[in-house]
Amino acid sequence: MSKDKEPVTGGFDINLLLPFQITQLSTRLAAQARRIIARHGDLTLPQWRIIRIVAAGVASRSTAVRKSSGIDKGQFSKTINVLVDQGYILTRPCAGDQRQFEIVLTPKGHAAHERLAPELDARQRHLMAALTPDQRAVIFPAIRALAEAAETIDFLETPSTED
Amino acid sequence: MSKDKEPVTGGFDINLLLPFQITQLSTRLAAQARRIIARHGDLTLPQWRIIRIVAAGVASRSTAVRKSSGIDKGQFSKTINVLVDQGYILTRPCAGDQRQFEIVLTPKGHAAHERLAPELDARQRHLMAALTPDQRAVIFPAIRALAEAAETIDFLETPSTED
């Protein structure tokens, strides 16, 4: 390369690296959510996601809740056990499929949801309000398109010689 | 709202939850990057980020590299030690500030960068190509706006009674 290095970025602009920006944003959003949740109790972020899904009626069977939450199988199993131990949820056999189980909120679980849901909803509105109408219009399709593009590495040649 | 709940989502649509979508996308992008990096060696994702920043000339002083990488202070320290042990980088005293150090790539570090940079660049183009021109035009400002909105929770009332 015969080009002198740029003053700040030196050849490439890290601000234009999409995956890096997404990761940074994700980290900040998680930190913000943790701050809000921590004000009202001792729930962790994955715990809250599970409670929210069940409380909102999105799902109650274990597999459906797990897939909605986007949590790893193993991690999900461990998180459920903690939630049961702490008295936020109950599990009971699932009618029609003995491999799964049903998840039910205890009064403590419902109370946590009642406290937190309004604040997290307000936060969602706060975030959406930070976007311009143009940005709001395209952000979700853009995320979906990127998620699909992230599923494959077929755009690369096969490594060195094919093995 | 007097509207009945929707059939599938039961009151809210998890697909409209921005932080959740961002987190999922971030996870998928990281997995894609790991797959690419794993084809060419044993570098981890944070290790690669550091090498890329130094190789591109974005920064070489420890604090500048750390902040560019967005990695936690403690994590950064440990990752640097591993990179030194594995022979990818060298550290030397930093002229003018004895608290910091300079980071220099070894030949092994340069070689890793030469191998991986083209593939990661191709991946970046692949991702950008998945977006429509409209989406490309607003994605970065949107990310910036959300990152700023994620920095504060001032939009919430003070919790219960002020403590």
Added chain:
DNA sequence: CGAACAAGGTTGACATGTCCACTTTAATGA
């Protein structure tokens, strides 16, 4: 029916990320 396969959950090992206390060095100010 029964064997083979798929789906779901559990567990453990390990990697990564977060948080905090601590030490050293630099910068500030009386």
Added chain:
DNA sequence: TCATTAAAGTGGACATGTCAACCTTGTTCG
């Protein structure tokens, strides 16, 4: 100059995420 504060790096404790092996239950098909 000397005390105080801020900035930087280190290391430990802990939470979270990733991956793979394993067992149980359901499903498919000969």
